[in-house]
Amino acid sequence: xxSGFSDAFVERIRQCEYPQFFWDMLPLPGANESIMxxxxxxxxxxxxxxxHATEYRLNEDALLFLDExxxxxxxxxxxxxxxxxxxxxxxxx
Numbered sequence: 725x726x727s728g729f730s731d732a733f734v735e736r737i738r739q740c741e742y743p744q745f746f747w748d749m750l751p752l753p754g755a756n757e758s759i760m761x762x763x764x765x766x767x768x769x770x771x772x773x774x775x776h777a778t779e780y781r782l783n784e785d786a787l788l789f790l791d792e793x794x795x796x797x798x799x800x801x802x803x804x805x806x807x808x809x810x811x812x813x814x815x816x817x
Contacts, residue, residue, distance in 0.1 A: 737759060738815075740808075740811060740815050743762070743800070744761060744763040745760070745761060745762070746760040747760075752778065789807055789808060
């Protein structure tokens with residue numbers, strides 16, 4: 725287990741089985757895989773100690789993908805014409 729999640733559960737998250745979980749690995753040296761929980765979203769303050777800015781940012785395609793994922797979680801349905809629906813169908817075959 726790592727961070728409270730078993731390897732089997734993490735693999736199911738990676739296969740897009742749960743809309744409230746998003747697996748990622750940041751492109752930072754020594755970074756470990758991360759699981760973002762969309763059911764724990766909360767605003768982040770603008771105080772300089774609240775966050776650490778890096779040179780990395782999501783491109784337009786990645787922002788659209790994350791937006792589709794968030795809509796999937798909130799509205800409990802996938803846009804069948806969207807990229808995320810294609811990814812989910814492919815991974816769950």
